[in-house]
Amino acid sequence: MRSIYISFISEFYKSRKTLAFWAAILIPVAICSLVSFGFYSGADKVLLLKAPGMMLWAKYAGATLNVMGILVMPFYVMFMAFSVNNIEHKNDTWKTLFAQPLNKFSIYTAKYLFAVTLIFICLFLFATLTYGFGHLLQVLVPKYTFNQYNPANFLINSYSKLFLSSLGILSLQFIFSLIWGDFLKPIGIGFVGTIMGIVAGMVNWTYAYLIPYSLPALALQLTQVKKGKDPLDFEIFTREIWVSLAYAAVLFIAGYFIVTKKSIK
Amino acid sequence: MSNYAIETVGLNFNFGNQAIVKDLSLKVPKGSIYGFLGPNGAGKTTTIKILLNLLKSPADQVFIFGKEINSNRIATLKRIGALVEQPAIYGHLSGKENLINRCILLGIKKTKADEMLALVGLTDAANKKASKYSLGMKQRLGIALALVSDPELLLLDEPTNGLDPNGIIEVRNLMIELATKHHKTILVSSHLLAEIERTATHVGIINKGQLMFQGTIDELQLLSKPMVEIEVDEIEKAIDFLKAAGYEIASKTDLKITVPFSSSVDSGKLNTLLIQNGFTISSLSKQRKDLENLFLDITKNN
Structure with missing residues (x-):
């Protein structure tokens, strides 16, 4: 455990000045600010809808969630998986890293956990900023009905789903980035995978849930389809999430064997 | 207790079908500066990577301080500092940050970083991005990184590569000081005999993966009557x-x-x-x- 902790701290220390690290903070700030600005400047049009609190929150949070779920999230995850490994490829530091008196599994796990943490931070910020900016909009535009509904559960559930459903992609891309030092191969494969995922999701292919890349979009789609007492109060652990977690676990272990077999030539 | 810091017993290593190291029996006495000589492509770097367990050796062929490397990987690596090929440095971090990062990984005090920078004469460039360093500065930072854990055994793969004459002399003196004052064992590889002759106490000559000569520097000189x-x-x-x-x-x-x-x-x-x-x-x-x-x-x- 100590060596995982040490390696994790080192990952943070190494990355704290890189774009990959700051992207986790800048992306949510940028997207949430843009959407909120849209709701502020276009308040007249939104008010015409006369949406009750719940609908207004769904519309406001959905604007960010949909962009995230379908496009940004898969690419962001690919970029994270790439950056965490690329820092070693680029500087030719794999050999030094594995010559340290640390367990190889710890080094690998720490890298993986660091990528997971960055994604978590990113999504956590999305949820908090959406919540915060929503209430800020209420103050700025008093006619809004944001104060009629508490979106906490809805935001926590959606972003938890998005987070969990992206872990499958992360593990897969993590392996690609371990094997290949260049940008094009992992991102290229990821790009094709994402397009496939979007198409499979859009045509409602029965087995779309088996493609890791379509899982974030699918996980969110269900939130729109499912009807209940409160349409925004849905369960987190649906089939997509379990598939994503299964992919994540299997590929994480496979990745470790790739790391141990990785010859440091 | 073994008197050798490094001992390999009939070490063989292949990349696919190609034999890189053949029946190599290195004996590096404790406290020596062992010049590991050979032309380019002789198998020096491969051997060093095996000694660091970066390439996996067959069981019972590599012993560091008397202990088999595969079954004592972490304990062994704690006693080794290494510079393999070009120094592995994070270009976006400063020299000092590179050292601090290593201190984090090794669980040692961060103040060690300044000490090492002073030792290799990089104090003035401590906060400069390592990617902006000259080749010689990178090499010196690489040596500092190898030394930061105060290891008993240093593996230096062509440490004077790319250094100017002053830099070469500095590295040479540093090696002699480390061996004599701090009682470290140093294995230093090179393809230049003149370089090794000035520092080494022991010499091993490798060619095409085979050890051609091994002994003290005096024994080598005796060969030339x-x-x-x-x-x-x-x-x-x-x-x-x-x-x-x-x-x-x-x-x-x-x-x-x-x-x-x-x-x-x-x-x-x-x-x-x-x-x-x-x-x-x-x-x-x-x-x-x-x-x-x-x-x-x-x-x-x-």
């Missing part, structure tokens, strides 16, 4: 005369005769003897086959 070269008139007559007098003729040219050197007194006697018998000697000198040639001979004969 000194000769006396005599430039004399009437050369055939002189040869016959010397043979009759019981001398062994090592070689001859149209102008010179070469006989084995035994001592300065003997060389003087030989001179007197020839002159007394009517020969004219225009020069007489002691010759030593220099190590550079010896090295070439050893590596060519394979």
Whole structure:
């Protein structure tokens, strides 16, 4: 455990000045600010809808969630998986890293956990900023009905789903980035995978849930389809999430064997 | 307890079908500066990577401080500092940050970073991005990184690569200081014998994955027996005369005769003897086959 902790701290220390690290903070700030600005400047049009609190929150949070779920999230995850490994490829530091008196599994796990943490931070910020900016909009535009509904559960559930459903992609891309030092191969494969995922999701292919890349979009789609007492109060652990977690676990272990077999030539 | 910091026993290593290291039995005594010599592509870097367990050796062939490396990987690596090929440095971090990162990984005090920077003369460039460093500065930072854990054994793969003459002298003096004052064992690889000759106490010469020579630097020098070269008139007559007098003729040219050197007194006697018998000697000198040639001979004969 100590060596995982040490390696994790080192990952943070190494990355704290890189774009990959700051992207986790800048992306949510940028997207949430843009959407909120849209709701502020276009308040007249939104008010015409006369949406009750719940609908207004769904519309406001959905604007960010949909962009995230379908496009940004898969690419962001690919970029994270790439950056965490690329820092070693680029500087030719794999050999030094594995010559340290640390367990190889710890080094690998720490890298993986660091990528997971960055994604978590990113999504956590999305949820908090959406919540915060929503209430800020209420103050700025008093006619809004944001104060009629508490979106906490809805935001926590959606972003938890998005987070969990992206872990499958992360593990897969993590392996690609371990094997290949260049940008094009992992991102290229990821790009094709994402397009496939979007198409499979859009045509409602029965087995779309088996493609890791379509899982974030699918996980969110269900939130729109499912009807209940409160349409925004849905369960987190649906089939997509379990598939994503299964992919994540299997590929994480496979990745470790790739790391141990990785010859440091 | 083993007296060797590094001992390999009939080490073999292949990349696919290609044998890179063949039956290599290194013996690096504790406290020595072991010059690991060989031409490019001889298997030096591969051997160093095996010693760091970056490449997995067969069981019971590699022992560091008497312990088998595969079954004692972490404990062994704690005692080793290494610089393999080009120094592995994070270009986007400063020199100091690179050292601090290593301190984090090794669980040692971050103040060690400043000490190391001072040791390798990089204090002034501590906060400069490492990607902006010159090759020599990178090399020195690489050595600092290898030294930060205060290891007992240092593996330095061509540490003077790309350094200017001043830098080479600095690294050389640093190695001597580390071995003599701090009692560290250093294995330093190079393809330049002249470089090793100045620092090493022990030498191993490797070519095409095989160890061609291993011993102290004095033993290596003994291999090149000194000769006396005599430039004399009437050369055939002189040869016959010397043979009759019981001398062994090592070689001859149209102008010179070469006989084995035994001592300065003997060389003087030989001179007197020839002159007394009517020969004219225009020069007489002691010759030593220099190590550079010896090295070439050893590596060519394979």
